[in-house]
Amino acid sequence: MSKNLVDLIADLKEDEALQTTKELLDAGTDPMVILDYCREATEIVGKRFEEGKYFIPDLLMSGEILEQISDIVKSNLTKEVETDYIGRIVIGTVEGDIHDIGKNIVTFMMDANGFEVIDLGVDVPPQKFVEAVKEHKPDVVGMSALLTLAFDSMKKTVDALEEAGLRDQVKIIIGGCPIDENVAKYSGADAYAKDAQEGVVIAKKWVNA
Ligand code: B12
Structure with missing residues (x-):
């Protein structure tokens, strides 16, 4: 069943992928495991794109499927009981990357x-991060990038701050599939996280929560 979902996403079988996601969740599969399947599938899609087997419309279609699956998954993740925020984070996808x-x-x-999140959206210029930090005084700034070209934007944003x-x-945390420790060093960020869960763990440590 699980392999099946990876293949269905990678093969861009939208209806079947969504149906299988719902079935897996109904059968008690951990929503985070489903997100892992998504990641596995995106690697296959990316590889097919690099090999010239998939084209932009295929990337778009995979994006649509992933978005719908993450919506379904999000509605299955339990939100902790509303309490005071434990910290504030300003987040965005850096300039040049959508x-x-x-x-x-x-x-x-x-x-x-438990974080209050100010989401600046995509293709966010360094100056917009600066303004948001001035305005919202966050504990953490999160930057996302999937294009290697956008590493420079991350560096420029840290420099602008x-x-x-x-x-x-x-504290600055970065993430996205091509991001690793070297990019964190290059850009001047404090840390990188390989996925959302790890990001939460690091950010919580920073605010002593
Ligand atoms: C879907 C997709 C698209 C969609 C995006 C839709 C959307 N709304 O986001 C569309 C079709 C728009 C698109 C466009 C392009 N894409 Co594209 N795309 C992808 C694809 C297939 C999947 C990306 C994805 O959504 N993954 C699923 C999510 C859940 O994973 P994730 O982003 O990595 O996030 C997780 C972690 O990384 C982490 N994380 C992410 N951000 C952050 C931030 C913080 C703070 C933290 C803590 C953690 C964290 O947590 C997340 C959840 O656990 C990837 C392939 C791949 N291997 O990733 C290519 C890929 C990223 N795209 C690529 C390319 C080349 C492009 C285009 C340039 C194509 C073109 N010629 O036009 C354009 C770029 C336009 C631009 N200016 O940005 C390349 C990049 C190559 C490179 N070296 O730079 C890839 C790798 C494909 C490939 N192998 O060639 N793409």
């Missing part, structure tokens, strides 16, 4: 774990 499915999952997970004298007031 991928937002992963960022939206992180936004949801942070919110579900530095220049504005705000760097010491926030």
Whole structure:
């Protein structure tokens, strides 16, 4: 069944993929496991795109399927009982990059774990991050990027925060499928997370929650 969902997404079989997602959740599968299947499937889609077997419309279709699955999954994740926020995070996909499915999952997970989230959207210029940090005074800034080209935007954003004298007031976490420790070092971020769950764990540590 599980392999099946990976294949259905990778083969862009929208209706069957959504149906199988619902069946898996009804059968008690952990929603986070479903997100892992999504990741496995995106790797296959990405590879087919690189190999010239898939084209932009196929990427778009995979994006649509992933978005619908993450909506279904989100509605199955239990939100903790409303309490005071444990911290505030400003998040966005950096300039030049419009991928937002992963960022939206992180936004949801942070919110579900007690953070107040200010989501700046996609293709966010460094200056917009700076303004948001001035306005909202967050504990954490989260940046997402899926394009290797966008690593420079991450660096520029960290530099802009530095220049504005705000760097010491926030912790910065980055993520996205090509992001690793080296990118964190290159950009000047404090940490990177391989997925939304890890991001939540790190952010919680930063606010001592
Ligand atoms: C769907 C998709 C699209 C959709 C995006 C729809 C949308 N609303 O986001 C569309 C069709 C629009 C698209 C466009 C393009 N895409 Co595209 N796309 C993908 C694909 C297949 C899946 C991405 C995805 O949604 N993954 C699922 C999510 C859940 O995973 P995720 O983003 O990694 O997020 C998780 C973690 O990384 C982490 N995370 C993510 N962000 C953050 C942030 C923080 C703070 C934290 C803590 C954690 C975290 O948590 C998430 C959940 O656990 C990938 C393939 C791949 N391997 O990823 C290519 C891919 C990213 N795309 C690629 C390319 C080249 C493009 C285009 C340039 C194509 C073109 N020629 O036009 C354009 C770029 C446009 C732009 N300016 O951004 C390349 C990038 C290659 C590179 N080296 O840069 C990839 C890798 C495909 C490939 N193998 O060639 N794409």
